[in-house]
Amino acid sequence: MPREYQYPFEIRHLVYFREVARQLHFRKAAAALAIAQPALSRAVAQLETALGANLLDRTRRGVEITPAGRLLLERIEPLLRGLAEIPADLQALAAGEVGQVRVAFTGLAMATVLPGILGEFHRRHPRIRLELTESPTSAQLAALQAGELGCGFFHPDAPTPSLRTHVLLRERNGVLLPVAHPLAARRTLRLRELAATPFVLFPRSHNPGFFDRVLAAFAAAGVTPRIAEEIWPRANGIGLVRAGLGVTFMTPSEAQHLPPEVAFRALQGPAPESRLVLGWSGETAPAPALAAFLAVATATRPPPPTAAGTRTPVQTLRRRRGLTGPGAPA
Numbered sequence: 001m002p003r004e005y006q007y008p009f010e011i012r013h014l015v016y017f018r019e020v021a022r023q024l025h026f027r028k029a030a031a032a033l034a035i036a037q038p039a040l041s042r043a044v045a046q047l048e049t050a051l052g053a054n055l056l057d058r059t060r061r062g063v064e065i066t067p068a069g070r071l072l073l074e075r076i077e078p079l080l081r082g083l084a085e086i087p088a089d090l091q092a093l094a095a096g097e098v099g100q101v102r103v104a105f106t107g108l109a110m111a112t113v114l115p116g117i118l119g120e121f122h123r124r125h126p127r128i129r130l131e132l133t134e135s136p137t138s139a140q141l142a143a144l145q146a147g148e149l150g151c152g153f154f155h156p157d158a159p160t161p162s163l164r165t166h167v168l169l170r171e172r173n174g175v176l177l178p179v180a181h182p183l184a185a186r187r188t189l190r191l192r193e194l195a196a197t198p199f200v201l202f203p204r205s206h207n208p209g210f211f212d213r214v215l216a217a218f219a220a221a222g223v224t225p226r227i228a229e230e231i232w233p234r235a236n237g238i239g240l241v242r243a244g245l246g247v248t249f250m251t252p253s254e255a256q257h258l259p260p261e262v263a264f265r266a267l268q269g270p271a272p273e274s275r276l277v278l279g280w281s282g283e284t285a286p287a288p289a290l291a292a293f294l295a296v297a298t299a300t301r302p303p304p305p306t307a308a309g310t311r312t313p314v315q316t317l318r319r320r321r322g323l324t325g326p327g328a329p330a
Contacts, residue, residue, distance in 0.1 A: 008050035011083070014076045016043045017055060021073050024063045098127045099289025101150040104135040104143065106207075107235040108276050109153035111254040113168050113300050121296045128289045134233060136206035144281060150290045151280040151297070157209015162283050166298045169276035173249040174266040176241050176258070184263045191221035191270055198228030198246035200237040213272040214249065220270035238262065 016033065020040070023029040030037040048055050055069035065073065092098040105114055118130070135143070140152035144163055156165055175194065177184045183193060204211040218225045228246040231237055237248040242261045251274050255264035278297050280286060286294060 009047050011080075013043050013047040013050075014080060016040055017047055017069075018073060018076060018080060020044060020056060020063060021065050021069060024065075026058075026063065092127070094288060096128070096288030096292040097125065099287065100129045100131060101290050101293050102131045102133070102148070103151055103153075103293070104133045104140045104149055105153040106137065106140075106155065106276070107134065107233045108155075108169070108251065108254060108274055110134070111235075111256075112251075112276065114153060117297045117300055121293055124296060125289075125292050128292060130293070136202075136232060138206055138208075140279075144279060147281065150286075151278060151294060153276060153278055155207050155210050156275055156277040156279070157207065157212075160279060162281065163279045164282040165277040165279045166294075167275075167277050168297075168300055169253070169274070171251040171253060171274050172267065172271045173251055173274055174255065174264055174271070175247050176238065176250045176255065177247045177263050177265060178241055178244050179261055179263050180244065181247070181263075184265070186265060188266045188268050190268050191218060192223050194247065195223045196226070198226045200229045200231060200240045200246040200248040201225075201227055202232045202234055202237070203230050206232050210272060210274065217270040217272045 016029070016035075019033050020026060020029040023032065026037055026041060030040045033040065044056065051068075051072070053068040053072075054066050055072060057064040057066055089098060121128075121130070135152070137154040137157070140149065140154045141160065141163075143149035144152055144160075153168070156167075175189060177197075181197070183189055183197075201211065201214065215225070229237075229240055231240060234248070238259070240246060241248055242259060249272060250264060252264070252266070258264060278294070280290065280294060285291075
């Protein structure tokens with residue numbers, strides 16, 4: 001056995017010493033431990049010999065703790081308390097009551113369904129820790145395939161044969177313009193009216209499916225897009241729109257809390273659609289903590305389709321009776 005794992009005492013020696021230190025009396029401590037007093041005295045003496053320190057002073061009135069004994073007591077209290085909690089912690093882990101889940105998300109998820117999911121999950125499972133990371137769809141898919149991520153909220157455009165997915169949102173995009181833009185005075189717009197306006201998009205590699213739907217919408221409108229900037233996360237595009245560098249696409253759900261320098265306008269005619277799913281590995285059964293998160297997240301009902309110019313609630317949770325896990329139909 002490696003030397004760092006070789007201890008000159010056993011856990012029982014520490015338990016016996018702690019009880020004597022609590023009772024300040026060998027006979028009372030022996031009774032509490034249900035062992036013979038001579039055996040208790042020998043065990044404490046063995047511990048003192050092993051540590052090379054006098055831990056207790058025996059007096060006619062009882063027992064007094066030495067400075068060395070107080071230091072040892074301070075060190076072993078959290079250790080013994082932690083050991084005592086292991087069985088309950090393991091049971092809680094198996095039941096999905098404690099643990100940690102790594103969750104990745106896109107800006108669309110955080111702007112729509114994710115805040116409600118997080119609030120409901122924390123209310124139901126306060127002892128499960130979520131490690132949240134904003135990440136583009138391409139990075140999420142790679143992390144899920146590598147087993148580095150519990151689940152992700154992403155755009156479902158790339159093939160995902162090894163993943164299970166649950167649809168959360170499908171919504172047409174409008175456009176975000178600077179309020180000073182001449183077309184900002186209109187309630188609705190068409191893409192062909194923006195033919196001369198530069199657009200702020202994102203790198204195609206981050207979300208090829210949505211990027212291609214953007215190009216398809218331009219093509220259907222008979223427009224060749226002028227792409228001025230590519231930036232990620234998409235939410236950062238708001239800053240470029242505020243600066244007057246162009247316009248960008250946005251869903252009505254994302255456009256509920258905007259700075260006064262920008263305006264959201266719905267699109268008539270061709271418009272790209274944003275899609276959001278929750279995905280997790282389908283090759284193995286999810287760990288209990290992940291299963292608990294999936295049960296809450298898959299109980300999220302997608303917002304209803306929005307008419308042009310209207311806004312949807314951020315999210316709606318449905319409570320389905322009998323939902324016991326992430327296998328509910330999408």
